[in-house]
Amino acid sequence: MSNDKLQTATVTSADINDIKRQESLAATAAQPVKITARDVKVFYGDNQAIHGIDLDVYQNEVVAFIGPSGCGKSTFLRCLNRMNDTIDICRVTGEIKLDDRNIYDPTLDVVQLRAQVGMVFQKPNPFPKSIYENIAYGPKLHGLAEKKSDLDDIVESSLRRAGLWNEVKDRLNQPGTGLSGGQQQRLCIARTIAVSPEVILMDEPCSALDPIATSIIEELIDELKQNFTIVIVTHNMQQAARVSDRTAFFHLGNLIEIGATNELFTNPKQKRTEDYITGRYG
Amino acid sequence: MTVAETEKKPLPAPSKVQQKVQQSLARRQRQEKLFRGVGISAVACSLLLVALLFINIFSKGLPAFWQATITLDIYFDPAIVKIPERPVQGAEESDNDFRERDLAWRSAVGMVNYNRLIQAGLEKVIPDALQHRRDLARIVTSGERFALRDLVIADPTLVGQTKTLHLLTDANIDVWLKGNIDRSLPDAQQQLSAKVREWVDQLAAEGVIQNRFSFALFMNPDSRSSLASAGLAGAFMGSLYMMLVVILLAVPMGVAAAIYLEEFAPKNKLTDLVEVNINNLAAVPSIVFGLLGAAVFIGWFNLPMSAPVVGGLVLSLMTLPTVIIATRSTLKAIPPSIRQAALGLGASKMQAIFHHVLPLAIPGILTGAIIGVAQALGETAPLLLIGMKSFVASVPAGPFEQSTALPVQIYLWQGNELRNFFEARTSAAIIVLLALMLSLNALAIWLRKKYEKRW
Numbered sequence: 001m002s003n004d005k006l007q008t009a010t011v012t013s014a015d016i017n018d019i020k021r022q023e024s025l026a027a028t029a030a031q032p033v034k035i036t037a038r039d040v041k042v043f044y045g046d047n048q049a050i051h052g053i054d055l056d057v058y059q060n061e062v063v064a065f066i067g068p069s070g071c072g073k074s075t076f077l078r079c080l081n082r083m084n085d086t087i088d089i090c091r092v093t094g095e096i097k098l099d100d101r102n103i104y105d106p107t108l109d110v111v112q113l114r115a116q117v118g119m120v121f122q123k124p125n126p127f128p129k130s131i132y133e134n135i136a137y138g139p140k141l142h143g144l145a146e147k148k149s150d151l152d153d154i155v156e157s158s159l160r161r162a163g164l165w166n167e168v169k170d171r172l173n174q175p176g177t178g179l180s181g182g183q184q185q186r187l188c189i190a191r192t193i194a195v196s197p198e199v200i201l202m203d204e205p206c207s208a209l210d211p212i213a214t215s216i217i218e219e220l221i222d223e224l225k226q227n228f229t230i231v232i233v234t235h236n237m238q239q240a241a242r243v244s245d246r247t248a249f250f251h252l253g254n255l256i257e258i259g260a261t262n263e264l265f266t267n268p269k270q271k272r273t274e275d276y277i278t279g280r281y282g
Numbered sequence: 283m284t285v286a287e288t289e290k291k292p293l294p295a296p297s298k299v300q301q302k303v304q305q306s307l308a309r310r311q312r313q314e315k316l317f318r319g320v321g322i323s324a325v326a327c328s329l330l331l332v333a334l335l336f337i338n339i340f341s342k343g344l345p346a347f348w349q350a351t352i353t354l355d356i357y358f359d360p361a362i363v364k365i366p367e368r369p370v371q372g373a374e375e376s377d378n379d380f381r382e383r384d385l386a387w388r389s390a391v392g393m394v395n396y397n398r399l400i401q402a403g404l405e406k407v408i409p410d411a412l413q414h415r416r417d418l419a420r421i422v423t424s425g426e427r428f429a430l431r432d433l434v435i436a437d438p439t440l441v442g443q444t445k446t447l448h449l450l451t452d453a454n455i456d457v458w459l460k461g462n463i464d465r466s467l468p469d470a471q472q473q474l475s476a477k478v479r480e481w482v483d484q485l486a487a488e489g490v491i492q493n494r495f496s497f498a499l500f501m502n503p504d505s506r507s508s509l510a511s512a513g514l515a516g517a518f519m520g521s522l523y524m525m526l527v528v529i530l531l532a533v534p535m536g537v538a539a540a541i542y543l544e545e546f547a548p549k550n551k552l553t554d555l556v557e558v559n560i561n562n563l564a565a566v567p568s569i570v571f572g573l574l575g576a577a578v579f580i581g582w583f584n585l586p587m588s589a590p591v592v593g594g595l596v597l598s599l600m601t602l603p604t605v606i607i608a609t610r611s612t613l614k615a616i617p618p619s620i621r622q623a624a625l626g627l628g629a630s631k632m633q634a635i636f637h638h639v640l641p642l643a644i645p646g647i648l649t650g651a652i653i654g655v656a657q658a659l660g661e662t663a664p665l666l667l668i669g670m671k672s673f674v675a676s677v678p679a680g681p682f683e684q685s686t687a688l689p690v691q692i693y694l695w696q697g698n699e700l701r702n703f704f705e706a707r708t709s710a711a712i713i714v715l716l717a718l719m720l721s722l723n724a725l726a727i728w729l730r731k732k733y734e735k736r737w
Contacts, residue, residue, distance in 0.1 A: 083622065086621070086625060088548075088549055111628050112628070114626060114627065118627070119626035121626070125622065127620065127624075128642065137624075137627065138627040141628060142628060188623070191623075191627065192626070
């Protein structure tokens, strides 16, 4: 990271006069801002699910969203790659910028955005096709490989980075749905990184997995951090504590607190955060 | 909710709960038994009805697949079959000229009195034939002379040879031999003269007349002059052409409409209205579609009457809602996670649908389409109104030629005057139609099993 970029990051952060954010910024100010959200509100019909959220995500960090069920953390996550567009009655206001570009700009094609911001879902959802086809689908879609050998390389490196290569290299032509739950989720992660996104959104990626599969995915997230910016929604506070650099606590559609993970868990500033992480409610 | 709130209402004592449960157990078990009993008897009743239907149809229809057939040595007497030599196309002759000469030859072959060949054959097996010439002409059904003509056209060298042939007897003889007419009725009420009945019994005892598998039922079109050779070929081809039109029109249109409505159409008043109307269309009585077909396709577009193409168009209209509804419900059942996976990778909506949703939906779509087509195959009422109930004595060569359809043929035969013969014939036609439908349904099941994938 050059000094120039560092400078820019500091300047950007100086514009922000919210104290809460500045405190959190201090922890990871070494990285430039990747995603900026300002006054984001989400409505489902007449129901307001999110009440104005301001949040920044820095490059190559892992941000965890925690909070009780229905607090809006998944809804907010799905705003970041406009997955909410698929819900007819859903309406998003405010501003979300990815690298200073408004992602809700009508001139921006959502296809381009989603190639940049990949997503891993709660339930492993491999396509009912072969393992190879699962990984190759994204690169083929975007024309990332010109030759078959390029595609083979992408498939192999994606599977390697998802830590799945050794388990599946001999059965690439078998259906992806035949793998175990944890393997399927890693296949989905491999599928996501095969299109070389910049940001990966993970919506409770381990909630359907057993503890061993979960720990493998957690280690994987730690490695992926080198190359990707990761936003993860989780129900599991220990998981947030283990994998994330910063943690954001959501409650009833509001962002209550965001800060460096060890800070937030050991010394929460807000009463509601403290109540939640100590298990008073949730 | 606090701890204090929950303490306000004390829970019933465990022993009391047990007591209450015990008391209600007998009633619950009784209800369960009653419901099971009702269910089982409902299933039994419907099975019984289906069994009765099948027993009735098969007991009546199966004998019609075998018909009284007489085996005769036919001598193609050159004195009777006087035909010129078959023309051969000359080196310098144009195709048209040759076709003209060939046609002339064919009509010359057709002019021969083949009945005399048959009578000569009969005289060999019936000793007192010559005294009863008029009775003799009633034995072999009149259509068989054309079978002899076709043999000669196919192979002119037959002339001068003797060939053993199986010829269909008159329909009344089939009725008489199968016991479908009361043998004790007086002569005045019998269709056959006393002499013919005597001969036929004699020939059947000698094995000259036997029950043989009736290829005529499948190979011939309908007939009114030679009832014994009336067959289903015309109606079968008519139905086939109609199915082709339905498959080519209703299936792609229905699937496309369903995909658009389910996946792309905005949810507003207009699409709601369209949806309600599609569902209503499925409930419109089929005869109304027939009226519409007569008015629009025949009245305005001047398409030919009684043609399978019009029948196909009308049946397509009828099948469309079935296909749309089936396709939509299949698309609805595809788990949203598959769409999300594709969209999350940056696939456009159309790519997500065509690459992932549709392949998964294909078994369901095929099943819906085939069931729709099978329904159309069995439909009769709209066809009556567009002229497909007229008598057509030829096999249609294309969808624009006059034809009838299998269910309409059943209706026509059912109304034939020679009840004793056509009752069985009708049931046989029903068996053919049922077999066709069952095989379509079996195809649907097979396709579903073949393409079904887990997700």
